[in-house]
Amino acid sequence: MSFQSKGDHDTDDDVPIINITDDNVITTSNGNMPVENGGRSHSLVDDITHYRFSSSIFDLVSVSTFKFVLFIILYTELETRVIFQLYYQSYSSLLRYLLILLTLTSHLISLAYSIVKLLFVLKNTSSLQPIYLSIVYIFLVFSSLELIGFIILQPYLNRLKLIEEKRDLSVKKKADLKRLLSLSKNERSLIAIGTFFLILSAATQIVQPYYFGKIVDNALKSRTMKEVNTNLLILFIINCVGALTSFIRSWTFELAGQRMVYRLRKSIFSNLTKQEIAFFDETRTGELTNRLSSDTQVLQNAVTVNISMLLRFSLQLIGSLAVMFYLEVSLTLVLMAVVPVVILISMQYGKLVRKLRKTFQDELANAGTTAEECISNMRTVRMFGSERKMNINYSDNVYKSYLVGKKLAFNSGLFMGVTGLLTAAGISAVLWYGAKLVHDGKLSAGLLTSFLMYMLQVALAFAFLSSLYGDFMQAVGASERIFDLLDKKGKIPTEDEHGQMAKPHEFDGSIRVQDVCFKYPTRQDQQVLTNISFEIKHGQKVALVGPSGGGKSTIASLIERFYDPTSGVIYLGPTSIPLTDVDPLWLREHVSFVNQEPCLFACSIKDNICFGKQGEVAMEEIIRVAKQANAHDFIDSFDQKYDTLVGERGVRLSGGQKQRICIARSLLINPQLLLLDEATSALDAESEHLVQEAIERAMIDRTVLVIAHRLSTVRNANRVIVIDKGCIVEQGVHEELIEKDEGIYKKLVLRQLMPGDAPTKK
Numbered sequence: 001m002s003f004q005s006k007g008d009h010d011t012d013d014d015v016p017i018i019n020i021t022d023d024n025v026i027t028t029s030n031g032n033m034p035v036e037n038g039g040r041s042h043s044l045v046d047d048i049t050h051y052r053f054s055s056s057i058f059d060l061v062s063v064s065t066f067k068f069v070l071f072i073i074l075y076t077e078l079e080t081r082v083i084f085q086l087y088y089q090s091y092s093s094l095l096r097y098l099l100i101l102l103t104l105t106s107h108l109i110s111l112a113y114s115i116v117k118l119l120f121v122l123k124n125t126s127s128l129q130p131i132y133l134s135i136v137y138i139f140l141v142f143s144s145l146e147l148i149g150f151i152i153l154q155p156y157l158n159r160l161k162l163i164e165e166k167r168d169l170s171v172k173k174k175a176d177l178k179r180l181l182s183l184s185k186n187e188r189s190l191i192a193i194g195t196f197f198l199i200l201s202a203a204t205q206i207v208q209p210y211y212f213g214k215i216v217d218n219a220l221k222s223r224t225m226k227e228v229n230t231n232l233l234i235l236f237i238i239n240c241v242g243a244l245t246s247f248i249r250s251w252t253f254e255l256a257g258q259r260m261v262y263r264l265r266k267s268i269f270s271n272l273t274k275q276e277i278a279f280f281d282e283t284r285t286g287e288l289t290n291r292l293s294s295d296t297q298v299l300q301n302a303v304t305v306n307i308s309m310l311l312r313f314s315l316q317l318i319g320s321l322a323v324m325f326y327l328e329v330s331l332t333l334v335l336m337a338v339v340p341v342v343i344l345i346s347m348q349y350g351k352l353v354r355k356l357r358k359t360f361q362d363e364l365a366n367a368g369t370t371a372e373e374c375i376s377n378m379r380t381v382r383m384f385g386s387e388r389k390m391n392i393n394y395s396d397n398v399y400k401s402y403l404v405g406k407k408l409a410f411n412s413g414l415f416m417g418v419t420g421l422l423t424a425a426g427i428s429a430v431l432w433y434g435a436k437l438v439h440d441g442k443l444s445a446g447l448l449t450s451f452l453m454y455m456l457q458v459a460l461a462f463a464f465l466s467s468l469y470g471d472f473m474q475a476v477g478a479s480e481r482i483f484d485l486l487d488k489k490g491k492i493p494t495e496d497e498h499g500q501m502a503k504p505h506e507f508d509g510s511i512r513v514q515d516v517c518f519k520y521p522t523r524q525d526q527q528v529l530t531n532i533s534f535e536i537k538h539g540q541k542v543a544l545v546g547p548s549g550g551g552k553s554t555i556a557s558l559i560e561r562f563y564d565p566t567s568g569v570i571y572l573g574p575t576s577i578p579l580t581d582v583d584p585l586w587l588r589e590h591v592s593f594v595n596q597e598p599c600l601f602a603c604s605i606k607d608n609i610c611f612g613k614q615g616e617v618a619m620e621e622i623i624r625v626a627k628q629a630n631a632h633d634f635i636d637s638f639d640q641k642y643d644t645l646v647g648e649r650g651v652r653l654s655g656g657q658k659q660r661i662c663i664a665r666s667l668l669i670n671p672q673l674l675l676l677d678e679a680t681s682a683l684d685a686e687s688e689h690l691v692q693e694a695i696e697r698a699m700i701d702r703t704v705l706v707i708a709h710r711l712s713t714v715r716n717a718n719r720v721i722v723i724d725k726g727c728i729v730e731q732g733v734h735e736e737l738i739e740k741d742e743g744i745y746k747k748l749v750l751r752q753l754m755p756g757d758a759p760t761k762k
């Protein structure tokens, strides 16, 4: 059998006669290899260098290799995730979507490619030859089988997914791509506008190199500058449109991000304030503030800026590749050969960086907490001359993050170097092959210029997309922590959400504590209170006394409902309503706690006094309670009076002044039940007297439970309850208890509750 092939040449001068013998050996009439028709060549190099879409098989080999490498990478990833299922639980959904999308796309592309190729081959009957045709048929059949197999296997993969999920039900899947994206659902319209302009801006990017090439060709071929000028004008207009669209794209995405992070921070903070006190016992302040500020920032970028970049560079990549295929198929295939290697390296690097980045952030958070602790307690640090110690602590922590940072720096350098080398190798290969095509007259210089520019766009898009992968992984990690905070339901309600809780109008300050036992959630091995039962009737003053650590403050915390008892019930009012059934906001308005440690906020004295009140409070009312609390005189002596700023935690006031403001704050609420923890910190005699006087005034006409440290307080109490090691060991009036020989109360009075109302240290 023999036939003549025209190949791709415009001239027919050197067209050889190609003979295909019955045993499929190919020869040419001039004795040379049939270089024009790569597909019929014995040599793979000829198949590449003399590539023709309708008769080479090099592209099929490339597509298969590309798919093979892609699947190896993807499925190794999947396997790693399945093995480390617990660790990667939150990523698996994102990965699964990506896997399905990529696999399906690659199957569809290869199937479409083989169909197009077969159609071309059948059309171009002059280049028809059995082996070549069989290869294309086989490729087509296998591509179809792969696609069908993939679709049939999906339900089984889903069942596998369910089995995986059942394997550990306790690990809740909180973060996935869908949920991550749902964060920006309120900004949908902004993102849609952004996406529209993104597509426009990507289109302007994609057409630019084409015009560059045209201008080069015009300059080489045209006699006048007319065409050059026209094309330059078109290019200029394209650039202007590009600039405008990128401005709108970047503005809208950034704005959407800012809005999202604003809402997110508000929701996280609001949910944080709803958590029970035990949550704050176990979570570090530095960690929470870090999540609020930096984790949300990472998410902002992921959900808006990174999505925009992903879209932009994907469009740029696909568009540029499509134009490159259109311009010169063989050159594009040469470039594609380098791509899988770059992807492989990028993914490995992405994994490493994700691990390093997480360690880096953790170390940095540790250092941040040390710094915060030191700065907020600077007075104590100074008092004990511990600056050096704190410096060492901080620098130890920062050094650890620096060590991780060093590794990060080396790895990014290495990654840059290796990918740079690979890219350079790819570019050189394309350049060589392109130059050869130009040299052989098969490609114009302008086309090669356009091609090279597209190649740079592709390389750039690849570089960004590979770094985006790492950013996404970081964001998924951060979102896991954010969703943790958003999903966390407080165990003790802070408000009556469904309007079903009690607001006992008849409450008179009376309270009944019955068989209460308690352990702190953070210290489950220590029984703090055991079977505590007592009652305070309306208008009574009951004093709790006992050795330090006995559980007195814990009882007050339970009545404030900072914690719920492990067993037993606290009843409020004459109708005995369980504390757990009462509206928490109502409770704060009727039961008030004046703590040992006065705690003020960094705002004005007036705002501090009004802290517990909703809405506007009349100035006369504020002055009235300030006078009752012996605070008015010193406030009046300040230049700014009630508008004086007290500084962070009230540092600009003395201990006694702070305490009196706290008492005024509680008096403004006018609680029926007052819980008082008498100050143990030493105040000077005058201050002490003023504070004591304020406390006594606060107790008048009120039901009071006081954790007493002064003899005068216990003497005046209607009843004294002695708490030791979490149990009530004695109770009665002062005179009764002091009579008991060997009684704990007597010992306590003799040893600790000093006569003469002097403040004592426990």
Ligand SMILES: Nc1ncnc2c1ncn2[C@@H]1O[C@H](COP(=O)(O)OP(=O)(O)OP(=O)(O)O)[C@@H](O)[C@H]1O
Residues within 6 Å of the ligand: 281, 520, 522, 523, 528, 546, 547, 548, 549, 550, 551, 552, 553, 554, 555, 762
């Ligand atoms: N938030 C907490 N988490 C875990 N354990 C706590 C917490 N607060 C107090 N404890 C422990 O509970 C026990 C009782 O503490 P509590 O403060 O009620 O004692 P107290 O009688 O008021 O002591 P003091 O008179 O010294 O204030 C102590 O052993 C203490 O270590």
